[in-house]
Amino acid sequence: MAQNWNDLNGNFHPASAADFLPREQLRDLQSQRLVELVKLAYKVPLHKSRMDEMGVKPSDIKSIDDISKLPFTQKSDLRDTYPYGLFAVDSSEIVRLHASSGTTGKPIVVGYTEEDMRVWHESVMRCLLMYGIRRGDFMQVCYGYGLFTGGMGLHGGSEMLGCTVIPASGGNTERQLMIMRDFGTTAIACTPSYFIHMIEESQKYGVDMKKLPLRFGVFGAEPWSEQMRMFMQKNTNIKAFDIYGLSEIAGPGVGGECCEQNGLHIFEDNFYPEIVDPDTGEVLPDGEEGELVITTLAKRAMPILRYRTHDITSIIPVPCKCGRTMRRIRRIGRRSDDMFIIRGVNVFPSQIEVALMRVEECTPNYRIILEREKDLDTVTVEVEVQSQCYSDSVAALDTLRKKIQASIFNIVNIRIDVRIVQPNKLPRSDGKAKRVIDNRKI
Amino acid sequence: MRLKQLSVFLENCQGQLEKVCRLIADAGVNLETITIAETKDYGILRAIVDKPDEATAALKSGGFFAKEIEVLAVEVDDKPGALLKILEKTSEAGLNIEYMYALTRPFDKKPVMVMSFKDIGLAESLLQ
The missing domain is CATH 3.30.300.30 (ANL, C-terminal domain)
Structure with missing residues (x-):
């Protein structure tokens, strides 16, 4: 089996085991989790009223196949119930809050229980493991720390993995480059546009990106193209990897690329993906392009049923060469609402x-x-x-x-x-x- | 003789030229001649200054893209047909003048045209 784990270099991390679950076993797990999730979600007035409207009772949901019976959740639902309206547990169980920047109107607030935090960090860690990042790597996190999930999410996952984490946060490019060079950063996490900015600025500050020990780039929070990947890989020694996530679901770590750099594995044991027609909401078969919808199978503080991400992609209908059984989505190139x-x-x-x-x-x-x-x-x-x-x-x-x-x-x-x-x-x-x-x- | 000309990319909007002139003035550089080729969206400012290196550095630090380009300064007699004579020579040699403008303060009181050629060496040997 080791040859299937070709990106693991023989260093198999226990957290990655779930990536390789046989499909039937994965389905059973998804079914169990969905049944529990729906029971919990039914305690939330919004989900309850939506399900009642559709005539769906929690007991109607017996397996993952029943997921299409459930109502969608929209971003506006999170806004309308601001701040805590979608929480399903007592505030004494909530150990963390994050919020989106809220460019349009009110921000949205998300909460995590201790268990939610573990699941989130573990998902980020599983992404990092796919990229080939290991204990001993120096991870410079240049996503913003604070209410945005990017900084804290990458921080927690890297620390769980055992990386030496450098919480540089965003901004001050000159200082970022100095840290990168002096601290011996081997992995960097930031938005792709910011990394390109660093490459452009590096010359001005006398930093030769090609001479740094930097080998991994973890890029997300905005769509980026293969051309940007080529530019980054040409001008530095990194392999540039895509990470996918959104605050409403957990934050970064919902999925990521493996060494094949051909689509992003979604950690389906925790985040169930569907592709729907953005206009009709009808579920589309694997391989067809539509809007990505995600259900948080393992979240307790704020269970989210069938969240409409507005990200346009498709599920790749063939298994990945890396051997993981988690299905892949094509890289997100566009959003249904950016058009x-x-x-x-x-x-x-x-x-x-x-x-x-x-x-x-x-x-x-x-x-x-x-x-x-x-x-x-x-x-x-x-x-x-x-x-x-x-x-x-x-x-x-x-x-x-x-x-x-x-x-x-x-x-x-x-x-x-x-x-x-x-x-x-x-x-x-x-x-x-x-x-x-x-x-x-x- | 060859001159170093300053070429600056400018967006065609209000205040850009003022910014450039301020940067040049603050660097203590004197403008000898200035001309602008403009399109709808942007323009290229071309200038002959007394200290081109200082001017380029000042403009770059101010966020502008400035280049030094070698151009040819050609003396022209102050009488009818003088420029024509020069153009006959360049045409015959197959040289195209990319652009041309007059120096505001001619040396030796004779008019001086500043000309840009792709092959400046050939033009120089032809005209001087």
């Missing part, structure tokens, strides 16, 4: 990104500006190009602009204005890069 419609065409920011990355001269720093002129929506893509492209020639810049425009046209089939902007003009973020600026007054 904008321009002249009747659906456009996803990720499509723009792919188009930009096909043009060698473009950097990964871009943003999309939506405006409305006389009831007509317009899009402008602002992009920074490689420094040597800021040439002395208007003609050369114009040619480049047209080349970028053509690349976008190739993918989305509409003409989108491109504006080449000054280097370092676009804001870099420590958290999620804000790619779409919507200035439309609707």
Whole structure:
């Protein structure tokens, strides 16, 4: 069996055992957990009223196959019940609170019992193990610490694994690079856009990324492309891995890539994934693209039934070469709510990104500006190009602009204005890069 | 003679030129000639200054992208047809002038044109 665990180098960690559960055994476990979860969730007024409306009783849920009988939970449900409306246990059992930044209106609050914390940290640890990170690695966590789940989640999981954790938190790039070099960081966890920013800044601070012992990158909290992976892997010695998670479900660690770097295994024993049609809510078979829906099979403080993530992906219908039985989802490229419609065409920011990355001269720093002129929506893509492209020639810049425009046209089939902007003009973020600026007054 | 010209990428919006001029002024650099080629979204500012290296450094530290480009300064006689004579020479040699502008304060009181060529060496040997 050792050859199946090819990314474990013979160092099999007990926490990874669940990754390889035979499917029937996994189904039994999922069924048991779902039955318990629904009993608990039924104590929460919102879930109870939704289930009553649909005529579903907890006793109707006998196995994981019955999950589609359950109501969905939306992000708005978490907002509407702010702060503690979805908690299923007494506050004396809650040992941790986190909250989302809440860009639109009220934030959402999530709670954890001691057991929830263990499950969460263990999930993060299982991700790290898939990447090949081990006890003895120096893990620099540059996600923001605080109410955001990124920093504390990676911190807890790395510590549980036995890494030497460096809680650098976000920001102050010069200091991050100094720590990375002086402390001998071997693994880093941050948003992909922030790591790209570090690569760009490293030269300025005299740090040669290629000479650092840094070997692993754990990137999540925002969608990122294969092109960004290539850029990061080319300019440093890391292998860049995707980690998936969301606060509403646990935080980072819901799933991650294995050494195959071909889709993210979802830890199905704790987080049950479904793919549904975003419009009708109908469950789609494995392999078909739709919206990812997750049920927290093992959460007690705040059981969540069928959470609509708005992330668009599909479940990969074949087993992974690494031998894990946990099903994989394709990397999240787009969200059902990020999409904008321009002249009747659906456009996803990720499509723009792919188009930009096909043009060698473009950097990964871009943003999309939506405006409305006389009831007509317009899009402008602002992009920074490689420094040597800021040439002395208007003609050369114009040619480049047209080349970028053509690349976008190739993918989305509409003409989108491109504006080449000054280097370092676009804001870099420590958290999620804000790619779409919507200035439309609707 | 060859001159070092400063080329700066500017976004075509209000206040950009002022920022550039302030950075140059604060560095104690004197502008000899300044010209802008503009498009809808951006422009390229080209300038001849007394201390190009200092100006480039000041602009870079101010967040602008500045380059030093070698251009040719060509003296032109102050009489009808003088520029034409020069252009005849470059045309005959197959040289294209990428862009051209007049130096504001000519040396030796003769007008001086600043010209940009892809092959500056060839142009120099031809015109001087």
